[in-house]
Amino acid sequence: MEAVNLKVQSDAPGAKEGEGENRIYGSLHYGKNWPDNVYSGQGATLPDGVNPADGFHTYAIEWEEGEIRWYVDNLHYATQTQDGWYSQYEKEKGLVVNAEGAAPFNEKFHLLLNLAIGGSWPANANYGGVADDDYPKTMLVDYVKVYRCGVDRWKGHGCSSHSEFAKLVEGHEAPAILAADDSYAEGPTLEIFTDTLNAALAYASYDPVNIVEHKIAQEDERGSVLEITKQNGAGNLYFRSPVTDMTEWKKNGTLVFDIKVEEGADTELLIKMDSGWPNTSDYVVPKSNVGEWKQVKIAIADILDSDNSFAPGAQADPKAVNNILVFEPQGAMTFKLDNIRFER
Template sequence: MFQCFTKKHLPACALGLSLLISGCGGSSGGGNDVADVPVAPVLPERPEPCLEDPLNSGYCLVWADEFSGDAIDAGKWSHEKNCVGGGNNEAQCYVEATENAWVADDLLHIKAIRKDAEGPNRFDDDPAYDPNDTSGSGTYTSARLRTKGLGDWKYGRFEMRAKLPQGQGSWPAFWMLPTEGVYGGWPLSGEIDIVEAVNLKVGGEDKVHGTLHYGGSWPGNKYSGEAYQIPGGVNPADDFHTYAVEWEEGEVRWYVDGDHYATQTSAGWYTTADLENPLAPFDQSFHLILNLAVGGDWPANVNDTGIDESAFPQEFVVDYVRVYQCSEDFTTGKGCGSSDGDFVLNPGTQPPAAPDSDNNALVLFDGEAKAPYSWFTWTASGDIDYTVIDAGDDYGDVAQLTYNTNQGIGYLQSEAAYNLSAFTYVEFDLRVQAEPSDPGSASLTFRADCVHPCSSGDYSLDMPALGVWTHFQIPVMDLAGGGLNTASVNTPFVISPGWDNQLGAVLQLDNIQWVK
């Protein structure tokens, strides 16, 4: 949501020098003696050649679509085709149809139409994606174009001139996603929203938004951004405006019509997949996306809760898309940025604190849950009561889980995933205060998770005698053998009575820790 565009080009001067040397060495008497031919110097490569002389700022144009032909350039854009709802409960199916996306009069048109449709119920990059799948559906058709595998960049200026659509439920966007997803699925590998808007001209809605998405897997995902109002009360749906981001190592800046209105830095973003890398996840190649969504969670929470069908069809009209890279430093993208100093420095979100562990043990619970871990419960039906009680013995305060269900779990989880590969055992004390409804077949199940669906799988334990504290020690090696990625654990403790025989069980727990 992966093949990176890695084609390299030597600067023109280096290429010319190489040809000149070859010509000199290949014409001395028709022989093969090239001992006197000088060796061409190794000159630094840059990601792509400038298509024209660099701007005064130092940015050079490396890719552009002026939409001057009579069709969408398949060498620059591909269509996504699905009815997933964008992961935001949107109402459209994305299709490849000339009535939804076309080029005419030097403009790209993306049109959302009220029309029932069926299509794949998975994103195009899902390994299980089937283009012939018709299990997904939508009540609108629209288009989503991307440059993935055709144009992918790390750092640069990404610019679009466009006229945005209006109406309740309209959601145009010009944005970027990682091409390789090296840190994991969304949003672990990041998302850069260059510009998006919802419900323009409805209830006075007239702002555009620039946002970053990062953090951990849902529900630990984070986002931070700023809204911008074009001066003079101008609505973005009335005319064409230029929207851009400048992205360099450790910094992203947003612009409208050349006005720098917001900045975010690496001090305020992170990925839980690599908390030790301050630049992650915005240090990899990203590609561009243009789409027009209809409805969904965000538009539904602005001005209204539905879609105004009378507002459609709507068009998102794009004059051009251009990509520049900084000729001052192609590696970091630094040295070409501009600002008038009047912008919002968004602080973003600080990464979660790492677990507090000594040299030998990582304590998860000892009378209380230890940060960054917290207790959670999940059930297919019914509920699980969690409380901390005084055990009335040497144990003092302990965790107590009461299973008012036959299908549920209690677990300790952190927002981030941490490397626990140095630990040897998971240890805890458990007492059964009340047995499940069928004591004769009672059992326990333990597991640990490395961001769902990554898991150790179920690890079976014998149910101890009623009312007796029992110490358990589980080898981490066994959990890794079951599928646990010990280098990325976010849920180090999951406990439950055996499935379908839990109702009435009461478990007490203490001294939960991973030890070396």
């Protein structure tokens, strides 16, 4: 249960000038360990546009096996079921598996009441950033109560209170688990994307505030290309891979790709290879003119020998690269990619 930036100018679709932020959210966070976790949720407003910051309200979560529901002032506004969440973990080195049942929401959890300043979500919503005035901030809590269903004490079935007006949160499907086999990287050329993504890889994204989009677009004389759009804020698109030994590629390999910038030519674009945060190496891609295709060549050694810009001293492990390429604009940018490959 969350609310951010209450009473500042709302950025809700159709919000009028002077209309204060008044939404509350019910959200779930799940998937894998950060930064490969995902979240899903639903926002709601109180009747008559009442702002949650103007008075006390009763917030509740009902949690039963395979289903979680959110309420405010006895109004059921959102539901998510286990069909829309998942949990994956590394059972042993390089072997990722799906957790069974309703994981991760089949374990004991602690209750946290938190008033926080900053973070990816509030800092990238409404005005952006964090105001440096109007402090201190206060959250007032009158009471906290926990009830257990008397019909089915352990699974919680039989005590739910549903509303036909509540939104069903779709959530996310579990991503495909890649085979623990790096033989795809053998040979003089490793095709990453040419019309389609290499079948040994999978798309993924670090996108904490839903600002990264990608799609396959059609380009004259090229056919299918990969188009990536990112707004201001934290986020990237990357290609998940089996844990791959890139030591031989580092000796004499080159990353080659074609790029066409549609918007944001002045935005810095990082290319990364990583072995799991913070063990990441990144390299600044030379800038391109808007609307022109350009071929880029970067020595793999130049990438892998570079530090993580956000965690100085950390680098990818050439023997164990599990996100073989990451494209991360440092601001708003739309660009297309084609013929992405490693050559040696």
